[in-house]
Structure formats: structure tokens, C-alpha cells
Amino acid sequence: MPIGALIALIVILGGGGGASIAAQGSLPGDALYPVKVGINEKVAGAFKFSDEARAAWDSNLAGVRLDEAAKLALESRLGTDWETKLGTAFKVHADSAEARIEKIKDGGNAKVAAALAGELEAKLRVRSEVLARIKDGGKKIDVDSEVRDAARLRVDAEDDEKSEEADSEGGKNSAEGKINAASNVIASVKAFLDKQGVSTTTKAEAQAKISVAEKLLADAQVKFSAADYSAAFDLAQDALRAAQEARFSSEIRIDLKIGNDDLSGDDDDDDATSTKSEDRGRNGEIRGGVNVDIDL
Structure with a gap:
């Protein structure tokens, strides 16, 4: 038995469920981290039965x-x-998520696949931005290639989704659904930012992304009114993704307790507020605790 798993088992047997709960906030190198990844996550994952849930x-x-x-x-x-x-x-x-999304798409549920791929893309893109702006922030972790893979998968799924509803009425319904989804996420992010406790910096960064999302949504609505449902769908999807990035960016800054001095200034090459995805255009210092080898 790997030493990490053995430690986890001892902790669970000796401390009961409280150890499992306490482990959720642990970081690599902490005594309870093996419990978090070796038990908590594996148990939770065992109850994800569908491809969508997994x-x-x-x-x-x-x-x-x-x-x-x-x-x-x-x-x-x-x-x-x-x-x-x-x-x-x-x-x-990330690879496992993408493989399951691909399976969902190939199984004929392009709409669900597009939604999952779009959320994965947004989730990874904002984390790539954060890591790039933290000194010694995991620069060797290749997040960008996974962002590109998720973006390509999203585009493929969106194309399939539009093909499934190629007739005029189907295209209209699909575009309208995407516009409503983008509008709902924008509204939820704005409500979140109005909550007490959200820092000025966090709010400013998120609002910049929301401004992009709102502009894209307005353009989508114009195209929809002109019965250009394909263009409306694409613009609404871009608006949805920008709004998702605003949401994830805010959540990450709050969860990581990032202050104004923790991140470097914006990179001039950062295209975080780009209205289109680039793929769319078709030592060992260990944190206090024990240093153990575990299977992540």
C-alpha cells in the first residue's frame, strides 16, 4: 500500500469523519492531503455515474x-x-473530462457537450491567467494547451449543435436558448459582485469581463432580430464564455484570498478580454506537514 494511502487510512480510522471534513481545506504537503485526494475525492467520484456527471x-x-x-x-x-x-x-x-465530453458529443448530445466544453475552457483560461501573474506561479504547468483543446472541442460541439437544428425554426430556438443562457449568467455574476465583501480589485476585473459579455450579448440580439441565427448563436456563446470567465475569476480571487499585491500587472499579451477565442477563428519545498508520495 502506498505510504500516502496508509497515512490516510490511519487518519480515518483514528479520527473518524471529522478528519475527512478537515481534509477538504488541506494543501499538498499537509498531513491530511492524502485523505483529501485518496479518499474524499475517490469516494465522491464513485457516485458520479453518467458521462456528464463524470x-x-x-x-x-x-x-x-x-x-x-x-x-x-x-x-x-x-x-x-x-x-x-x-x-x-x-x-x-483535464484529459479525462475532454474524453468524456467527446463521448457525449459523439453520442448525439452536442448541446450538453458544448456547455461542458465551454465551461471547462473558461475555468482553465482564468486559472492560466492567475498562475501567469503569480511569482513562481506554476509556470511549468501547461494549462494553455488544455485550454486550446477544450476550445476546439467546444467549437466542434457547437457546430454539431447547430447542424442538429439546421432548419430555420431549430436555429432560432438554439440561438434564443444561448442568448438566454448568456443573459442569466451575466445577471448572476453582477448579483454576486454586488454582495458585500467582494474587493474593489476583484469587482473591477470581473466587471471588465462582464462589459465584454454584455457587448457580445447585445450584438447577438441584433443578429437574432435580423434572423441571422447562426451569427446570433456564435455571439451569444462568446458572451456566455466571457461571463463564465468573470464568474470563475471572481471565485478564484476570493478562494485564494488574492490581494492587490499578490498578482503582477496585466500582461500586454493577455487576451483575457478578447471577444473571440484564438481557436474560434477557425524543488521540492513542501508546505508544513509531511512529505509523502501519493497518487494524485
Whole structure:
């Protein structure tokens, strides 16, 4: 039995369910981290039965591994060892999510596949931005290639979705549904940003993305009124993705407790507020605790 799993078993048997709950906030190198990844996540994953649920679960875990890398980097504790392990685990989860989304698409449910791929793309894109702006922030973890893979998968699924509803009425319904989805996410993000406790910096960065989303949504509505349903669909999807990025960006900054001095200035080459995806145009220092080898 791997030492990490053995430690996890001892902790669970000795501490009961409380250890499992406490493990949720642990980071790599903490005594309870093996419980988090070796027991909590595996047990939760065992109850994800459908391809859709498992794709969403792997997408979530891919984001969790990147957030762990960011948290360690903010404490200057990431180190080469954990950077490599977290990068490998991230890729495993991202690839698994993409494979399941591909299966869903090929199974004839392009709408669900497009939604899952779009959310994965947005989730990874904002984390790539955060890691790039943290000193020693996991620069060796290749997030961008997974972003591109998710974007290509999203575009393919969207094309299939539009093909499935190629007739005029079907195209209209599809575009209208995408416009409504984008509008709902924009509204939910704006409501979240109005909550007390959201910092000025977090709000400003999210609002910049929301402004992009609102402009795209307005353009989509113009195209929809002109019965150009294909263009309306594409613009609404871009609006939806921009709004999702605003949501994930806010959530990450709050979860990581990022302050104004934690991130470098915006990179001049950063296209975070681009209205189109580039793919669309068709050491080992360990955080306090024990240093164990575990299977992420």
C-alpha cells in the first residue's frame, strides 16, 4: 500500500469523519492531503455515474489542482516536486473530462457537450491567467494547451449543435436558448459582485469581463432580430464564455484570498478580454506537514 494511502487510512480510522471534513481545506504537503485526494475525492467520484456527471467532476478536479498550485505559489512553497505532481494530476483530470465530453458529443448530445466544453475552457483560461501573474506561479504547468483543446472541442460541439437544428425554426430556438443562457449568467455574476465583501480589485476585473459579455450579448440580439441565427448563436456563446470567465475569476480571487499585491500587472499579451477565442477563428519545498508520495 502506498505510504500516502496508509497515512490516510490511519487518519480515518483514528479520527473518524471529522478528519475527512478537515481534509477538504488541506494543501499538498499537509498531513491530511492524502485523505483529501485518496479518499474524499475517490469516494465522491464513485457516485458520479453518467458521462456528464463524470466530465463535470473531472473538470472540477482539474481546477482544484491548479488552485492548489496557486495557493502554494502565493506562499512561495510550490517547489518543483509539487509543481510537477500537480501539473501531472491536472492534465489527467483535464484529459479525462475532454474524453468524456467527446463521448457525449459523439453520442448525439452536442448541446450538453458544448456547455461542458465551454465551461471547462473558461475555468482553465482564468486559472492560466492567475498562475501567469503569480511569482513562481506554476509556470511549468501547461494549462494553455488544455485550454486550446477544450476550445476546439467546444467549437466542434457547437457546430454539431447547430447542424442538429439546421432548419430555420431549430436555429432560432438554439440561438434564443444561448442568448438566454448568456443573459442569466451575466445577471448572476453582477448579483454576486454586488454582495458585500467582494474587493474593489476583484469587482473591477470581473466587471471588465462582464462589459465584454454584455457587448457580445447585445450584438447577438441584433443578429437574432435580423434572423441571422447562426451569427446570433456564435455571439451569444462568446458572451456566455466571457461571463463564465468573470464568474470563475471572481471565485478564484476570493478562494485564494488574492490581494492587490499578490498578482503582477496585466500582461500586454493577455487576451483575457478578447471577444473571440484564438481557436474560434477557425524543488521540492513542501508546505508544513509531511512529505509523502501519493497518487494524485
